[in-house]
Amino acid sequence: MPLFQRLRGAALLACIPMLAGCNTVLMAPSGDIAWQQRNLILISTGLMLLVIVPVIVLTFVFAWRYRETNTEARYDPDWNHSTMLELLIWSIPLLIIIALGAITWVSTHQLDPYRPLTRVAEGREVPAGTKPLVVQVVALDWKWLFLYPEQGVATVNEMAAPVDRPIEFQITSSTVMNTFFVPALAGMIYAMPGMQTTLHAVINRPGDYDGLSANYSGEGFSGMRFRFHGLDQAGFDQWIAQAKKDGSALSRETFLQLEQPSERNPVARYASVAPGLFDAIVNRCVEPNRMCMKDAMAIDAAGGLGIPGALNVTTIDPALRERLGLTEGPLRQYVGAMCTAANESARIPL
Numbered sequence: 001m002p003l004f005q006r007l008r009g010a011a012l013l014a015c016i017p018m019l020a021g022c023n024t025v026l027m028a029p030s031g032d033i034a035w036q037q038r039n040l041i042l043i044s045t046g047l048m049l050l051v052i053v054p055v056i057v058l059t060f061v062f063a064w065r066y067r068e069t070n071t072e073a074r075y076d077p078d079w080n081h082s083t084m085l086e087l088l089i090w091s092i093p094l095l096i097i098i099a100l101g102a103i104t105w106v107s108t109h110q111l112d113p114y115r116p117l118t119r120v121a122e123g124r125e126v127p128a129g130t131k132p133l134v135v136q137v138v139a140l141d142w143k144w145l146f147l148y149p150e151q152g153v154a155t156v157n158e159m160a161a162p163v164d165r166p167i168e169f170q171i172t173s174s175t176v177m178n179t180f181f182v183p184a185l186a187g188m189i190y191a192m193p194g195m196q197t198t199l200h201a202v203i204n205r206p207g208d209y210d211g212l213s214a215n216y217s218g219e220g221f222s223g224m225r226f227r228f229h230g231l232d233q234a235g236f237d238q239w240i241a242q243a244k245k246d247g248s249a250l251s252r253e254t255f256l257q258l259e260q261p262s263e264r265n266p267v268a269r270y271a272s273v274a275p276g277l278f279d280a281i282v283n284r285c286v287e288p289n290r291m292c293m294k295d296a297m298a299i300d301a302a303g304g305l306g307i308p309g310a311l312n313v314t315t316i317d318p319a320l321r322e323r324l325g326l327t328e329g330p331l332r333q334y335v336g337a338m339c340t341a342a343n344e345s346a347r348i349p350l
Helices: 003-021 032-065 083-110 233-246 252-258 277-282 293-301 307-311 318-323
Strands: 119-121 133-140 143-148 153-156 158-162 167-173 178-181 189-191 197-201 207-213 225-231 248-250 268-273 313-315 333-335
Touching: 032 083, 032 119, 032 197, 133 158, 133 178, 133 189, 133 277, 143 158, 143 225, 153 158, 153 233, 158 233, 167 178, 167 189, 167 277, 189 197, 225 233, 233 268, 248 252, 252 277
Parallel strands: 133 167, 158 225, 248 268
Antiparallel strands: 133 143, 143 153, 153 268, 167 197, 178 189, 178 207, 207 225, 313 333
16 A cells, blocks of 8 residues: 555544544533434434345345355346335335324424423423523624513623523514524524514523524624523523623614624623513514504504504604615605594604
8 A cells, every 4th residue: 555545544543533522512412402302313313224224234235145256146037026025115114204204293293492391301390380581582684682571681692591491582683584593402493584483492501502593694694603601590690680780771772783784793781671672673663763564564454544544654764764775765754653533632753
């Protein structure tokens, strides 16, 4: 063997121990939902290998047994059917497909991201009366915003949750489609503008975990990552207290500045959050003088606004017109909110 090939082989063997440093987080997760998903991968792979492995082995067995030089092998050119082989070829894959179908049916319902948790870990049910921690997630360009409505704080590119407490993620996006993904916690869930998706999950071990967007969303996509802290209850309370101490106020005006595209943002904390901010983000009406989607849909459901809507018209303010690139166009009026013709005095000032 040439010296170059020997050196190349030795170099490849020397690299193998380096694989010990790989973190196969999907195969060793720290959250119960991700753990059940890991088990589903292993079970499905094992069932499929029941067909794949025998086929691979028999390929080599048949090639060796019926090689040209083996004169003891039976030669039967007129053979065309075997009932036993037909039963083996069709029954085993059919049974595996039935098993996979049953597992898929059960796991699809058990691991439905919209389904509240019934357990925090294997053999440990959720204690009666336990309220999930609500975390509102907003995908921005190119960063993550986390709102804690119960605690009244918000953070950018960092979040935390107590160990063994169910978490209810309410997820949306202010721009393009993204995916919210903490591999150690649960599978990825899409974040879409104008919509809210949900994920129920739980973290079972303290630690710092990686979170990311798994859906390409433009130039800053590669840096769209955050840290997820699994803490005990005392550590979580301290984390919240630190956010209230060090953070500023997250007003609607601050959010409009924050949602502007930026890359690799440092962690930021906000001690307070404007009331109804997440609902306004979902309904695309954070800016002043913009009707919320839910109001527009209510108008459509009622067959249109008609004459009552003429009592509450407005125009886009100059800052929003500039942001939307409408400064050169004509100044148009549109319905700003719902009111009735019988109550003109109740017009909402916009």
